[in-house]
Amino acid sequence: MFVNELIGKYGFKHLSGENVDRKIENAYSCDLLSWVMAKGKHDTAWITVQTHNNILAVASLLDFACIIIPEGIKVEQEILDKANEQEVVILSTELDAFEIFKILYEAGVK
Amino acid sequence: MNTYMKNESNVAMKLHYDISKDDFSRAGEASSKIKNMLRQLAIEANILRRIAIATYEAEINLVIHSLGGTIDVYIKPDCIEIYVEDVGPGIENIELAMTKGFSTATAVAREMGFGAGMGLPNMEKVSDEFIIESTIGVGTQIKMVVTY
Numbered sequence: 300m301f302v303n304e305l306i307g308k309y310g311f312k313h314l315s316g317e318n319v320d321r322k323i324e325n326a327y328s329c330d331l332l333s334w335v336m337a338k339g340k341h342d343t344a345w346i347t348v349q350t351h352n353n354i355l356a357v358a359s360l361l362d363f364a365c366i367i368i369p370e371g372i373k374v375e376q377e378i379l380d381k382a383n384e385q386e387v388v389i390l391s392t393e394l395d396a397f398e399i400f401k402i403l404y405e406a407g408v409k
Numbered sequence: 410m411n412t413y414m415k416n417e418s419n420v421a422m423k424l425h426y427d428i429s430k431d432d433f434s435r436a437g438e439a440s441s442k443i444k445n446m447l448r449q450l451a452i453e454a455n456i457l458r459r460i461a462i463a464t465y466e467a468e469i470n471l472v473i474h475s476l477g478g479t480i481d482v483y484i485k486p487d488c489i490e491i492y493v494e495d496v497g498p499g500i501e502n503i504e505l506a507m508t509k510g511f512s513t514a515t516a517v518a519r520e521m522g523f524g525a526g527m528g529l530p531n532m533e534k535v536s537d538e539f540i541i542e543s544t545i546g547v548g549t550q551i552k553m554v555v556t557y
């Protein structure tokens with residue numbers, strides 16, 4: 300599955316980052332950053348409720364495909380500006396982590 | 410036992426970063442710069458990833474736990490050496506600090522997702538050589554080597 304399918308087909312909001320043609324190979328959800336640092340794989344769609352600028356460092360250092368902010372949580376413009384600078388794709392959705400996993404799984408992320 | 414000492418032999422390039430304490434808004438910047446620099450040198454993805462983890466965790470610990478410090482990266486023909494030094498407060502019990510899950514992170518830091526007690530174990534895991542020394546009231550020094 301590609302990041303842009305989440306936007307086009309499933310109505311996820313595209314908040315930052317231009318590179319939405321990336322393929323999602325893995326999915327992961329965790330809000331403890333050093334746990335994510337230990338476990339995160341490349342090309343991951345990372346679901347987190349953290350919205351401060353450190354998620355950008357984690358996502359770009361680990362080459363994640365995108366960050367997904369669940370349950371309609373808002374992200375401040377300042378963070379989105381930084382995300383654009385660092386070319387980190389952030390999406391948001393009203394769905395919770397389980398619903399997001401279902402979409403990813405059914406679209407072939409396994 | 411190996412002791413902490415900078416190895417000045419065969420250094421092709423040096424990078425140096427100053428890290429301020431409590432500067433959450435910039436935390437992660439140095440590790441991102443290091444990664445971008447090493448990527449330009451065409452260092453392999455797997456090595457890049459290990460260095461990214463090592464420098465990120467070191468940088469965050471300097472911001473959260475230390476009074477401020479530095480990260481020096483020595484790029485060598487066969488390895489990358491990372492030296493992390495701070496000016497205090499030092500670690501009382503290194504063995505305890507190295508234990509997965511041990512953390513003295515504040516409530517504020519924990520709310521931001523820090524404080525899993527995984528940083529030092531992560532650093533050790535990705536390093537081929539890992540040395541940590543600390544003196545209370547003086548500071549902490551960490552050497553990490555990632556061999557190609």
Ligand SMILES: Nc1ncnc2c1ncn2[C@@H]1O[C@H](COP(=O)(O)OP(=O)(O)OP(=O)(O)O)[C@@H](O)[C@H]1O
Nearest residue numbers: 333470474475506512513523524525526527528529
């Ligand atoms: N530079 C430092 N100066 C003083 N104490 C430190 C330093 N680095 C680590 N520590 C101590 O060691 C503990 C463990 O560090 P570690 O990086 O493993 O976990 P953490 O930073 O608390 O949480 P996490 O890294 O998972 O976000 C810290 O909670 C802190 O008490």
Ligand SMILES: [Mg+2]
Nearest residue numbers: 469470528529
């Ligand atoms: Mg840490």
